[in-house]
Amino acid sequence: xxxxxxxxxxxxxxxxxxxxxxxxxxxxxxxxxxxxxxxxxxxxxxxxxxxxxxxxxxxxxxxxxxxxxxxxxxxxxxxxxxxxxxxxxxxxxxxxxxxxxxxxxxxxxxxxxxxxxxxxxxxxxxxxxxxxxxxxxxxxxxxxxxxxxxxxxxxxxxxxxxxxxxxxxxxxxxxxxxxxxxxxxxxxxxxxxxxxxxxxxxxxxxxxxxxxxxxxxxxxxxxxxxxxxxxxxxxxxxxxxxxxxxxxxxxxxxxxxxxxxxxxxxxxxxxxxxxxxxxxxxxxxxxxxxxxxxxxxxxxxxxxxxxxxxxxxx
Numbered sequence: 678x679x680x681x682x683x684x685x686x687x688x689x690x691x692x693x694x695x696x697x698x699x700x701x702x703x704x705x706x707x708x709x710x711x712x713x714x715x716x717x718x719x720x721x722x723x724x725x726x727x728x729x730x731x732x733x734x735x736x737x738x739x740x741x742x743x744x745x746x747x748x749x750x751x752x753x754x755x756x757x758x759x760x761x762x763x764x765x766x767x768x769x770x771x772x773x774x775x776x777x778x779x780x781x782x783x784x785x786x787x788x789x790x791x792x793x794x795x796x797x798x799x800x801x802x803x804x805x806x807x808x809x810x811x812x813x814x815x816x817x818x819x820x821x822x823x824x825x826x827x828x829x830x831x832x833x834x835x836x837x838x839x840x841x842x843x844x845x846x847x848x849x850x851x852x853x854x855x856x857x858x859x860x861x862x863x864x865x866x867x868x869x870x871x872x873x874x875x876x877x878x879x880x881x882x883x884x885x886x887x888x889x890x891x892x893x894x895x896x897x898x899x900x901x902x903x904x905x906x907x908x909x910x911x912x913x914x915x916x917x918x919x920x921x922x923x924x925x926x927x928x929x930x931x932x933x934x935x936x937x938x939x940x941x942x943x944x945x946x947x948x949x950x951x952x953x954x955x956x957x958x959x960x961x962x963x964x965x966x967x968x969x970x971x972x973x974x975x976x977x978x979x980x981x982x983x984x985x986x987x988x989x990x991x
Contacts, residue, residue, distance in 0.1 A: 753984070
């Protein structure tokens, strides 16, 4: 059975790290096009562990073996991280378990949990690889700001890394979990040469056999290379855009909060089938990133995302 961290912890990361440009990372904390997938898929798969414990008289549980959840939804988010222009974007998703490997898509990325934990343990290890394409302000993304467009496109980065953490079960009730994890990624193709560190903590609980809720707080820390690529304004950029010259440095880039609710359409998450979800997220951009003219002049440090969708588990 896929661990809840893959469903709940990945949400923010997925939600804010993607978006046409932002739907890339909300990263379970951050940009918005790539992070949309986990949010959509999570609703259908969220809560398997809690439902297992909540149903003493349950029979077959689809999540006891291999399974796949396919999801699709709509995401309302900024056109790029820091933008004050919002748009609606499609949000496909897939999450599942095959041959003991748990995986979850993250928009234009994917993560897997390769650590096998014993069933019914109260403490589980989270450990696995992460890969992601970041479309924020690339030629494949969406900007919707004529001034920011004059800065030119950012090359498409491929970010590879690892996610590690721990998940505690039965914390406050027999059907809840708290998971704390950290994700570290690095661009391996020289697009921004940056390092991104995303710590996050998620609380999950089942309100019934068919309703689950997840709340996440996460942050995103970046190095100077990342900050310079996305938020600095050099002399040529200033001349083209009219924005003042600015040199961005790394540090804590943002803090994100996410609330997700999932509803199974037949009232039983454990038997698969269709489920609906809704999610809302708020992100506050901080530090040098917030002070960049890209945000302080043309955008907004307060970022909001909303998502709705449907998933099918088989």
